[in-house]
Amino acid sequence: MPTFVYSSLCKGCGKCVDICPADNMQYNPKNRKGYNADPIMCAECMNCVKYCPEHAVDVRPYADFAPLGARVGVIRDTKKNIIYWRIMYRDGTVYEMASPIRTTPWGSAKGALEYPERTDLDSELLAMEDKPEYLGFPELQRPKQAVRIVGSIIKAKQQGGSGR
């Protein structure tokens, strides 16, 4: 579903341009509207559709394999943190779904400096891994019975007699 923009709905805010990971969505200064300037690089990721405040962006599935006639509606509600989908089949069947997108308010995730400072720059422990519940183990894991086998592991297995 490379995307396109309905002329009558677009207000030219540029949000679709801002979000598109592929740099496909562009702003046309002539008519002050967004448009998909590079549809063949569109991954149908739906970000421009989801981010457009005017619901002016829509998708039409890749014509090289998808017949016409299906319809997709999506609303990504960042207040309720739910995404709503409406899928209509070519044959008219409709499915509606809703899923959570996040468990915490937007903006609430902590940056590195908000986590307690540590001094063990020399250790192999990463941030928070001084705490066993973060590490998963009482201490940093290292191979319990380290070996050194150079080359084929299948051969080693056969020799060690621990084959399948």
Add this chain to the structure above:
Amino acid sequence: MPTFVYSSLCKGCGKCVDICPADNMQYNPKNRKGYNADPIMCAECMNCVKYCPEHAVDVRPYADFAPLGARVGVIRDTKKNIIYWRIMYRDGTVYEMASPIRTTPWGSAKGALEYPERTDLDSELLAMEDKPEYLGFPELQRPKQAVRIVGSIIKAKQQGGSGR
């Protein structure tokens, strides 16, 4: 080599448009010049190149497999009835060739009505085939030992013993 037109050379005569078997070459009324409007349907047949009186049309081989850098020159001389080619390799090697294109003057071929009329509408002989030198044989050929074999010819061969 889908074709393109050099702006500085084209006089807008429309000959390329007239000859293109694919309807690719079009006339742009804005700048009164010819251009290839449908390069992906271009067969590199070279007709537009050959027919342009200004030598304004050129070719650049299909980029999906041909590296840049080769050059082609062609002149189709309908007075001398010779076609001249100049091929330059990407590595600079040059070949020049000339071949005849026709053994009679243009316009000289006779239409049907210029051939003697015949009355044997009922026969299987075509125009001029009343003459053995045109027919190739003294009379119209029919299978010498007609057979009637329904189905596999291999089986028939095996049964007839005339296999390989």
Add this chain to the structure above:
Amino acid sequence: MSALHFPTRIVDTDILVIGGGMAGCGAVFEAKYWCRGKCKVTLVEKANTEKSGAVGMGLSACNLGVFTTDPDDPKPEDFVQYVRNDLLGTIREDLVYDIARHMTSTIKLFDEWGLPIWRDPKTGKYLRTGRWQHPIHGESYKAIIAEPCRKSADEVYERVFITHPLLDEERPNRIAGAVGFGVRDGTFYVFRAKAVIVAAGGTSLLYRPRSTGEGLGRAWYPTWANGSAYAIPLLAGAETVNMEFRLVVVRFKDAYGPVGFPYLLLKMRSTDVYGKQWEPLPDEEKAKLAKIFYDYAWARPTPTPIRTWVTIQNLKEGRGPDLMQTQERLPDEESLKVLFEDYLDMTPTQVFLWASQNIHPQKQPSELVPTEPYVQASHGSSGGMWASGPPDIAPEEYRWGPNRMLTVEGMFGAGDVVGASGHKFSSGSFTEGRIAGKAAARYVLAGPGKDYKPAISNDTIERYKEIVYRPLEWYHKNRPLTTTPEMPPGYTNWFEIHPNYLNWYQLLTRLQKIMDEYAAGWGMFYITNNYLLNRGWELLRMLEEDFRFAAAASLHELLRVWETYHRLLVGQAVVFSMMNRKESRGYYLHADYPYIDEENWHVFSHVRRDPKTGQWSFRTSPVIHIIPP
């Protein structure tokens, strides 16, 4: 832009020839030869007859030459035996024989008109590159043939594309004419005729091409071969024959230069990447292939489907690509130039590719590949339309009407149109056009067509007019809905995304992908099975439905939409035939029936689309051989 803006022009004629290619030119010439002042012959051609059709870029040989009493020259029987083996048995020997026995007059006429046919300097006889072929300097082949054709026709309509046949409204299964539109000015044309000869060439770009991007056009058969040859008869309800037997030829990789000239004239050989020779095919390999192809594997020369099969297998098993060992047979610059000229006169891209990739054929080999499948009846394949045979030699079962009449009354075919009679090539197609031309003249002068008057209502004409221009109207009505910038005039927006329409390129890429993946294209290494064919059939149906939403921004795009629609019909006929032939005969492997089945399937397959309901049906009919084994 409404259909009403375009004027309607009604043309009445006795004989309408659709397509002024090799067969069409032959048909016009011969029909007029017999019609004289008594019947009118009209040619309608989508391009410029001077350079239209498969010969539009020139050719380097008349691949079918003279048959004469001269002991050095072949006899029609020889040719039938060759074609029979080459096409794995299921051919119409009456049709093949018929062409051979009329070849000499065709070549003589070509010679007279000015085609530079190579001659033996000593004997003065036409040279041969193989058993059947005469080499030529063929850059202007088509232009030369067009000249007598144009002089012969009463009227010639060029740049007019026929979209639909017209059936008589009072007599079932009776052709009454055809409609189409002028590609330059949009005029709606209604041709009414007593006899219609369809000579509209073959089909390229039906399958996903190996080329990609801008190289889409690099097909062996030219881009403009769009399948009207079968679509027009199919829309009229005519029957096909062996449409599963699509053509897959070995060609130089990428540029798709043909291989007959190097093999036959220059006596080159090809090998796999390890240097093992595969063509000419060694006997021990023939013995192995005989397990799949039975006695056909032993035929000389090796049948084209088997030669192609070898190249496919080599590629598939990692020994490929086959390599044409050009350097072994190019001792001097003269011979190199002969090779170059061959391609410059026929497939210039081949030389451009060598030049672009710095490949010097006198020093190094060139790669070969099997092409994407084409549908055309004049080369090494047997798919096409089912035609009545010559009255004097055809078995009774093959004589339901005049020579080369299809299964629709008054509708004739020739050249790439007529199936189960391959290896006619350019010169044989011209000959077959002549055969059909004489048969049609006889039909309208002295046969059932004599007192016929086409019955076509104004309603019908208006309905077709609406249908034909709908893509233009649909486009202009819906275009402003989106913010996609408008293109410069006449330029296609290949990748426009619109909710309500599809352009021809989008429809075409869908068609090609379906055919490739479900109906044994190169992308599947020419394999299919029942599951794939059934699924492909469903997907083609949906594509057919989507044609309601076809859009055209210009008359040029309107041409492309209708060309693509014709290709779709050809695709449906191919898939429906493949679904029903329960063996593997042709250039593909049906995995559910992976062998030739001489016992049960040495038969013709026929499909038909009911023009009223659009339903497809299938039947088989017996192969009757008339030439001894």
Add this chain to the structure above:
Amino acid sequence: MSALHFPTRIVDTDILVIGGGMAGCGAVFEAKYWCRGKCKVTLVEKANTEKSGAVGMGLSACNLGVFTTDPDDPKPEDFVQYVRNDLLGTIREDLVYDIARHMTSTIKLFDEWGLPIWRDPKTGKYLRTGRWQHPIHGESYKAIIAEPCRKSADEVYERVFITHPLLDEERPNRIAGAVGFGVRDGTFYVFRAKAVIVAAGGTSLLYRPRSTGEGLGRAWYPTWANGSAYAIPLLAGAETVNMEFRLVVVRFKDAYGPVGFPYLLLKMRSTDVYGKQWEPLPDEEKAKLAKIFYDYAWARPTPTPIRTWVTIQNLKEGRGPDLMQTQERLPDEESLKVLFEDYLDMTPTQVFLWASQNIHPQKQPSELVPTEPYVQASHGSSGGMWASGPPDIAPEEYRWGPNRMLTVEGMFGAGDVVGASGHKFSSGSFTEGRIAGKAAARYVLAGPGKDYKPAISNDTIERYKEIVYRPLEWYHKNRPLTTTPEMPPGYTNWFEIHPNYLNWYQLLTRLQKIMDEYAAGWGMFYITNNYLLNRGWELLRMLEEDFRFAAAASLHELLRVWETYHRLLVGQAVVFSMMNRKESRGYYLHADYPYIDEENWHVFSHVRRDPKTGQWSFRTSPVIHIIPP
């Protein structure tokens, strides 16, 4: 439009992170955690970090989850054994182990930040879809991860594309920074840094995709994954590992929806078209496969290359396509919606395709195909860059610098960049970013990077500026030569034919065709041989030369040109590796050496491009296993 029009901006930093995807976000967070006020961390990202990279369209699982003391949870050893089998033996066990032992803290952080990870309602533990994976509601996965990353970075430059690394001019093989341009305003950026962490993701669209026309973008790995991950290190002279081991995954046909979720969570099975089950793979088939894959064929689960191989063979031999028997495991609408949601959160096209083709998964199966090859190091492949291992557990041979430093001094890698350590996926890539982030912080705070000052001359900066903008200048200089109509602003003329330049699309289609046909793409059913590889190598060289004539009409097209150039470099590394590995290990068959060769080729392959001469070289190094068999 001249390079001089664009301003140059010089940015100095201690640590430069190139690419704000999963690994990049992890690197920024962790580096800053240790840097605090003492070193500066700068992120440069070509898109919008909120939705950039492979997770930009969302995901439905953290494919690598927690490792804990809980007996139900896996241990790092288990994971190494799994990855070792899955990638056919030649992996870096130190790197794989290292990721596993740090996974729990990553998942905990994700949870804290707000990622909806499914939990067992009874135990409260994270659910698993397989042995390693936790299902998530992942529509906003990337947006959630981007938040702490942005907060952590000292500076974030978005919509800036890095084109070239900068090497120190006084110290050989020492990274000094990178250059790139602002995609929105054209600013030329020069980053100078003590340490550079490359985290620029994987490579899609390197091979001809199965999709065509407007569907070009339908790759499994997203279109924007353009291979900078390898191109930037390669341009700096860093070594690769196992680049021949490209990734070919089984996906739903056309829409390319992944299969892990249906197999693992929904416990679906797949069959061929005759209903024979192939996944889970029956023992008798394993026994047959063991002839090619030895003991790897018996591993549980069946290694990804072998699962893919089965699908390839079924297709090749006419039993395909494999069919996911979805209808067997979708008893009610709820389960159907779980399936739909999985794809809507990750590959929406999958649902659109079902809807468009009227495929109801609760009633009928869906087709599977092997994809075109990708190059990326975080899934089931082992190709990538060669990185130094963790100081406490890596064998000495794998410790030439700090953890995750490549073979160029000061240049680190993480995620898709680092090879021979697959199956890290999104969460493992983040973890590896963190590992590299801490290592880089240590390097600039207390290691060899401490007193380093980049030496980059103004000449060099000006030279790169010219190089970077040349395609824009070249276009505008040459454009007026032809009559091709000018396009609306910002719109690409995909098929413009110009004698003096090629646009990115033309360069890309050439690259894809070469890779497909010569280096074992899907179009060759993943086969190649010495001949093909050598020829492909030559053709890539010519393509490289043609980049001199690359043209860009806009900054957007300039981005595409450079993305394509990076893909070319990846292609060269792949082909050079394939030319040199004399066995078949990975997702392809080298016909000259069609088996795994445990005796001679249980080794790593490395290629390197000399940054001065552009010459490529190859070497192997031993595989050292540290975890018992």
